Structure formats: C-alpha cells, structure tokens
Amino acid sequence: MGRQQAQGRPHVRSLDIRSGDTVVVISGAERGKRGVVQRTFSAQRRIVVAGINIRKRHQRSGEQRGGTTALQGGIIDFPAPFSYSNVQLICSRCDQPTRLGRRLEGDHYVPFCKRCGEAYLRAPRA
Ligand SMILES: [Zn+2]
Known part of the structure; x- marks a missing residue:
C-alpha cells in the first residue's frame, strides 16, 4: 500500500x-x-x-x-x-517508427499509432 x-x-x-x-x-x-x-x-x-x-x-x-x-x-x-x-x-499508416497506444472504440480497445493517431490495423491472420 x-x-x-x-x-x-x-x-x-x-x-x-x-x-x-x-x-x-x-x-x-x-x-x-x-x-x-x-x-x-x-x-x-x-x-x-x-x-x-x-x-x-x-x-x-x-x-x-x-x-x-x-x-x-x-x-x-x-x-x-x-x-x-x-x-x-x-506504423502501417504513417510509415514511421512508433509505439502503440490503446483506446476504446465502441466496446473494445483498438491499438493506435501514437505518432499519427490512426488506428493500427493488422491484416487478419490467415
Ligand atoms: Zn502512424
């Protein structure tokens, strides 16, 4: 404590x-x-x-x-x-080295780029 x-x-x-x-x-x-x-x-x-x-x-x-x-x-x-x-x-959006944050969108958290602020999208796994 x-x-x-x-x-x-x-x-x-x-x-x-x-x-x-x-x-x-x-x-x-x-x-x-x-x-x-x-x-x-x-x-x-x-x-x-x-x-x-x-x-x-x-x-x-x-x-x-x-x-x-x-x-x-x-x-x-x-x-x-x-x-x-x-x-x-x-980052897949801004093509710069970055770190990911998490933010709530709807009812789940999605990763986003801390540099450009865009959601970091991954291709679905095959
Ligand atoms: Zn970015």
Missing part, C-alpha cells in the same frame, strides 16, 4: 509487436534495416525478423529439417532470434 512504483523501476515495454508487423532495427550493426516479423517469443522477449540477424546453418546433403530437404547441402541462411528491445514498430 502506498508504495512508489515509478522510481527506479525499469520501463517494461509490452509486446506490441506481432508476426506480420513491419519493424525497424534501432540498435546494433543492422540499425535502420526494416523487416517483417516472422515469429515472436514473448517469454524470452525475442523476435525473428525476415532478413535481419542472418545466421548460417551448415546442412548436409539430403538432411531433412523443418519439412524441407536440402538437395545440395551446404550453408543455409536463416534469420536468428534477437532481443525485442532492438526493434521498433513501423
């Missing part, structure tokens, strides 16, 4: 980013690059973004992994998970 919460408490960003969203890298060697989120691991606060943080995996010829068969073997490029805190969401 009456405990101060604001001070000394690290700011925790909620996981506003979902697969299919476009993000921009805001730190590290790939700063400024954009990509589409492929997967999120909210528990680990890590994400996989297409074309970002590419790692190489050595694969033997004929080896099966993830339902695909490497015909020739060799080295396969794939995007590795990295910290969620290294990216920022790109």
